[in-house]
Amino acid sequence: MKTRVWIVDNIVDKQQVYPQIREAAEWLRAGEVVAFPTETVYGLGADAANTAAVEKIFEAKGRPSDNPLIVHVASRAQAEAVATPLPPVAETLMERFWPGPLTLVLPKRAGAVSERVTAGLPTVAVRMPDHPLALALIEASGLALAAPSANRSGRPSPTTAAHVLADLNGRIAGVIDGGPTGIGVESTVLDCSGDVPVILRPGGVTKEMLSEVIGHVAEAAGGGDEQAAPKAPGMKYTHYAPKAPLWIVAGPPAFLQQLVDESRAEGKTVGVLTTEENKDRYAADVVLPCGTRRELTTVAHRLYDTLRRFDETNVDLIYSEAFPEEGLGAAIMNRLRKAAGGRVISG
Template identity: 65%
Template sequence: MMKHWIVESDVDKNKSYPQIVDAAKFLQQDEVVAFPTETVYGLGANATSDSAVGKIFEAKGRPSDNPLIVHISNKGQLNGLVAHIPDVAEKLIDAYWPGPLTIIFEKKAEVFSEKVTAGLDTVAIRMPDHPVALAIIEAAGLPIAAPSANRSGKPSPTTADHVIDDLQDRIAGVVDGGETGVGVESTVVDCTGAVPVILRPGGVTKEQLEEVVGAVEVDPSLKEGKGAPKSPGMKYTHYAPDAPVYLVDGTRADLQRLVDEKKAEGLKVGVMTTAEYLEEFEADLILSAGRRDDLSTVAHHLYDTLRAFNRSDVDIIFAEMFPEEGVGLAIMNRLQKAAGYRVIKG
């Protein structure tokens, strides 16, 4: 039976918590344990063990060519994990660790399970900004591979209940530290080349990165999701509810017209919008993901909103689009993947 540990989200790093000690022992025994981070709940396992990492892929139903992010609890661990730390990576670490930023390094040989890196010469590493996550990693004394703790392709989990819904009896346990903060996963930046490249937008924006290191590029394959993935989240449909999602690149009148057409066909239709426009649509289910004037609220509630559609009986979902600036770049990346890149022009 899956263990369900409940712990206060603001644990004191100077105290010992039996729930965290217990969860860490499971990780040391090559079991898989879910825990909260500042972005979403992660599904953790010993990153050096083929057996442990294999359990992540089995639990999630995740494609084996999709690499994992390794989580650490202190900067000192890096030296034993990567071949070297480029100057640009040092600057980003100083600015944004701990935090929702994952950095791609050249990996040190014979440290990680090949299942973590999908056979690549690089490894993705971050230090989460959540006291529960840091305490678990520290107590385990291991680098922890941890993708989002959901079934592959489904919306990422921002509460322990989401994890239980998706992975009940498929993993050893979940540490319940309450609702997560940022709501979308970490930004992934490749620092192995001359110019840093964003492989996945997330909680640290392109603009924030450029404040620290100057020019930062965005991998063009983000728009299509094509090619061999160099980072988690670069390939395959992700974050999708059960009903098909279509993004509407047009006016709210265009979106309502699409709703009316599908309702005339006898379908139950859902609309994902924002608080400002909640009263402007007529559909079977209309949900707000946050406020358009504060896109951080949309990032925070995005996955919970997508999961709410799963709890309904809608047949199709139409979603508004957002400007691809700041955290809007991450929001649109997740929505495009949830929609399988289906966009209807108004």
């Protein structure tokens, strides 16, 4: 399969449907999969009601079949068409954070989406992306789109069309190239199907932001039951991993440098994931800064690209600095722990 690339300015005129968007929408209605930018990462979209189309997502990504998909919508009406009844707390959150990087896990409407989208669960994950091209594509297609991140399963998520093509060229019908994404880490996933909202995956909408609007918010413990179908993406399996093994180092730069020295003495080529503040403090084979600690939004924005840049080097292993777990730092550390397979060294 030849993967088409549609290059579109991400400043979309609401009064104009771009021919590239129309063509991509036609492919979606025909049951194909198309990658597109959102404000978080690039998604790999297919008609959420078409089981054969959804199967193509799993096939292209090599994704575990018990991992549910997020359904992307462009309107409140589309959300209500796939989820019912909407809990009052969900309505409050939609009003405050949609469109935006917040996914809500809701009771699903029977028959509205393929069982492959929900992994057979009685709930469905729904969000409205805050990106003009994503919204234009959903509106032009007339479909609610099941759309996980547009990468091979387990790899760092894509924040550019080039990342998508590096993983999926020849495996999908096309990709809409709207330039780099903004936030850089996936949406927050909040389970609203029970009595107390529970964060299943931290993201761009932080726990602190949610608590300001709806009060108490719980957090899911651990990564989910290994024997059960996860209720949201990113809970059960290793994700976001570069090719070289990654360790998170919870300690001062001097301790991380000690680990680097020990590994290099064993003949290993070592990479360090750090920040602009500390990049000159390490003597390693490859040192890549990933934003600044003063502004964690820059770390989130560059995280996946930095992990992919390590794949372009010959490092045998990577040591990463740890980050504070408040605010957006919770999402950054969640992704790093997944990328490291839970490997943390404290010192």
